[in-house]
Amino acid sequence: MPPSSPAVEVSGLVKDFGPVPSLDGKMIRVLDGVSLRADKGRVTALLGANGAGKTTTLECAQGLQKASGGTVRLLGEDPWRAGADLRSRVGIMLQEGGLPPAVRPLPLLRHIAGMYSAPRDVDDLATRLGLHSFARTTVRRLSGGQKQRLALACALVGNPEVLFLDEPSAGLDPQSRNIVFELINELRTEGLAIILTTHLLDDAQRLADYVYIIDQGQTVRQGTVAELTAHASDAARELKFEASARLPLPTARLPHLEVIECAPGQYQVSGALTPKDLAVLASWWAEEGILPSSISLTSRSLEDVFLDISGRSIR
C-alpha cells in the first residue's frame, strides 16, 4: 500500500507561457488545472496526445518550470526552490536527453555519479543497461536507444527516491525496451516513485499502476488501467476482419454499429457488439461468399477510453 505522504503531489496546476508575439503579446495557457499524485513503490503514467501538456506538467513537478498557479510538492517541498539535497533525491530523464555530445558514456556517468555522496556502482549500472557495448562511442554518435539507456543510467546513478521519465521508450528497439521495462519494474519493487509520460498506450498498459489522462492541459480521467478500461460497458468491443477490398458494407443490417473499410480489404466493426450481431455478420459472409482471411475481436482498450474523452487518436 502507498504510504500516506505522496512523493509528488500536484493540484490545480496552471502554467501560462508568453507573452507570444504572434498572438499580439497574449499569454498561452498550456496547463489549466492538472492534479495528480505519485506514490512510492508505484509507476504513475501521464498519458496524452502530443502537446497535451505532459512534459510541461513534469517540468513543473521537477522544478524546471515555475508554476503560474496551483501547488506543486516534490517530496513535500517546493521543487522550484529545490536545493542540492532535494535534487539528489530525484532522478530525471528529460525527453531530449540533454547529454553533452562530445563525451563518452562512462566518463559522463562517472561525472554525474560524483555529484552524489552515495551513488550507485557505475559499472553495475552500465552492465545492467548494456552501456559497455558502446563505451568507446561519443554521445553524438549513439543511436536513439543507446542515448535513452545512457540518460536512464544518469537519472538512476544517484540512487533517487523519485524517478521522472519523459517518454522512456522513445527510440528504443524491442530488446532495449524489454531491458528498460524490466528495470523499471525492479525499481518499483525497490520502492521508488516512478512518474513517466507516454503517448504509447502499450507502455501505460504494461507498466503503469495508475494512469492520469491529460488532454488540453487538464487531467480528464484517472485510475488503474483496469478501472479505466472497465469503466464503460463490457459490450464495447471491436471486430476486425480481412477480406477482399471494396465489398458492399452491410450497414443496413447493423444499424447500431459502425462498419467501415479502414484500409483496402481491412474492415472494422465497432460499437456495442452482441452475439446476435456476430450471427448477422456470419450470415452476410455466407450470402456473399466471403471467407475472411482473418477475424479478431478485441475488448475495450485504453485507446478507446482516450478516444471517447478527446475524440482524437494518441498514436
Place this chain on the structure above:
Amino acid sequence: MSASPLTVRVLQHGKYETVAMLRNGEQLVLAIVLPMLALAAIAVTPFFDVLGVPRLGTGTPGVIALCVLSTAFTGQGIATGFDRRYGVLRFLSTTPLGRSGLILGKILAVGAVLALQLVVICTTAVLLGWEPPLTGVLPALLMLIPGIGAFTALGLLIAGTLRPEATLAVTNLAWVLLAAVGGTIIPRSTLPDAIEPIVAILPSAALGDGLRAALTSGTFDFLSFALLSGWAVVVGLAAVRWFKWS
C-alpha cells in the same frame, strides 16, 4: 541519497569543463595558437618599437588580454551556446550540481585554461627576451580577476540570449575586432582619434591598459580596474536577468 558537498561538485565540474575545453581543437586554436601567432608577430615586426620600450614589453600584456578574450568570452560563449541548444544546461541543472554549481564550474574551468595559457605565453615571451618588472605580477593578477568576470559574463549573456550559430558568429567577430582595434594588443592611445574615446570605455581596452601598466612599469591602474569591475557587475546582472537556460 544525498548530494556531494558544493566544493566537491564545483571542483569536479570545473575539471570536467576544463578537459572538455582542452579536447576541443577549435578552442585550442583560439586559446593557444592564435595568441602565440600574435606574440610571434610582435617579436619579429618593428611595429611596437615606436612605443619606445622593448617590443615584447608593450606587446605581451596585450597578448595576455587576448587570451582572456579567447577563453572567457569566445570559447566559453560558444561552448555554452551549444550546451544550451542540446539541453545540456537543463540536464546538468537537474543534478545536485544545479545552476549555480554549473556557472561556478565554468568560471573555474576558464581560470584553469587561462592559467595554462599564461604559462605557455609568458614562458615563450620570456624565452624571446621579455623582462617584465616583478613588482607588476601582483597588479596584473588582480587586473585579471574583473577581466575574467567581465568577459565570462559577456560570453554567457550572448550565449544565453542568442541562437548558438549567432553566438558563434558574434563572439568570433568580436574577438577579431577587439584584438585589432579594441585596445588589447594595440594600445588605445595609438588608435585614431575618431575611435579612441569609444574604445577607451571598452572592457578590452581597460584590460589591455591595466595589464600594460602593471607589466611595463609595475603600477596598479586603478581606473582600468574600476572600469572592468563595473563591466563585470553590470553585464553579470544582465546575464542573470536575461540568460535563458533552454
